[in-house]
Amino acid sequence: MPQTRNVAVFHIKKYLTLFIGSILAAIGLEIFLVPNQIIDGGIVGIAIMSSHITGINLSVLVLLLNLPFLYVGYKQIGKSFALSTLFSIISLAGWVYLLHPVSELTNDLFLAAVFGGIILGIGVGLIIRNGGSLDGTEIMAILFDKQSGFSVGEIIMFFNLFILSSAGLVFSWEKAMYSLVAYFIAFKVIDITIEGLDESKGVMIVSDNPEEIAEALMARLGRGVTVLHGAGGFTGEPKKVLYSVITRLEIAKLKSIIYEKDEGAFVTIHEVHDVLGGRVKKRAIH
Numbered sequence: 507m508p509q510t511r512n513v514a515v516f517h518i519k520k521y522l523t524l525f526i527g528s529i530l531a532a533i534g535l536e537i538f539l540v541p542n543q544i545i546d547g548g549i550v551g552i553a554i555m556s557s558h559i560t561g562i563n564l565s566v567l568v569l570l571l572n573l574p575f576l577y578v579g580y581k582q583i584g585k586s587f588a589l590s591t592l593f594s595i596i597s598l599a600g601w602v603y604l605l606h607p608v609s610e611l612t613n614d615l616f617l618a619a620v621f622g623g624i625i626l627g628i629g630v631g632l633i634i635r636n637g638g639s640l641d642g643t644e645i646m647a648i649l650f651d652k653q654s655g656f657s658v659g660e661i662i663m664f665f666n667l668f669i670l671s672s673a674g675l676v677f678s679w680e681k682a683m684y685s686l687v688a689y690f691i692a693f694k695v696i697d698i699t700i701e702g703l704d705e706s707k708g709v710m711i712v713s714d715n716p717e718e719i720a721e722a723l724m725a726r727l728g729r730g731v732t733v734l735h736g737a738g739g740f741t742g743e744p745k746k747v748l749y750s751v752i753t754r755l756e757i758a759k760l761k762s763i764i765y766e767k768d769e770g771a772f773v774t775i776h777e778v779h780d781v782l783g784g785r786v787k788k789r790a791i792h
């Protein structure tokens with residue numbers, strides 16, 4: 507029963523976050539970007555231009571244009587992704603419809619691009635972080651990636667540059683440039699939202715004094731340390747490898763501790779995009 511309850515709580519939190527992300531994305535679009543004829547990349551950008559040309563409500567186009575990609579995503583990526591994406595897209599379409607009559611907060615194109623990009627980026631980031639998507643081009647890029655020499659990121663960038671350039675023909679080249687500003691702001695905010703403001707770093711340390719370093723890290727940084735057992739590739743001698751997760755603000759102090767305990771230690775530091783379980787939270791140091 508406790509396990510079932512935990513699973514239920516997990517899914518409730520997940521879909522609540524997807525719902526909040528959809529609201530924020532809709533606010534970024536309908537309160538800032540769309541009224542000022544600034545578009546986002548991907549299918550949403552196509553929907554904004556199509557709505558301007560045809561007069562069809564944006565909410566309807568967001569839903570209809572994403573459905574074919576949603577079906578492909580279900581077949582190629584999985585049921586969980588498809589359900590999360592469908593829920594997010596329906597929520598976005600609903601909130602876009604409800605917010606459409608609301609007046610924009612600013613007519614200043616720069617402010618609209620900046621704040622629209624920030625709010626949209628937070629919303630999309632929350633959705634991606636919880637296993638969903640609002641953009642069919644991501645699914646398309648995954649499929650093209652299997653058949654081409656380009657990465658998913660490069661394919662998405664190509665699609666979006668083409669879509670954003672098209673805004674110059676539909677609206678004006680000035681609006682297209684502001685759309686590019688909004689896109690890059692949203693892109694960076696999505697990264698921050700997914701990875702978190704802490705920017706966690708994974709650290710691996712190979713040292714002849716592993717016990718002293720581990721004790722110092724736990725005592726002075728308040729971080730948990732895992733001891734892995736390995737062997738030197740050249741000598742074959744057994745080695746203890748320390749692994750810990752810190753924030754980018756703690757890197758300098760970490761290096762100071764290691765240098766103090768073992769100047770010859772081998773250290774690697776890499777990005778950590780998400781952390782689950784374990785003693786990751788910083789303990790109070792008295």
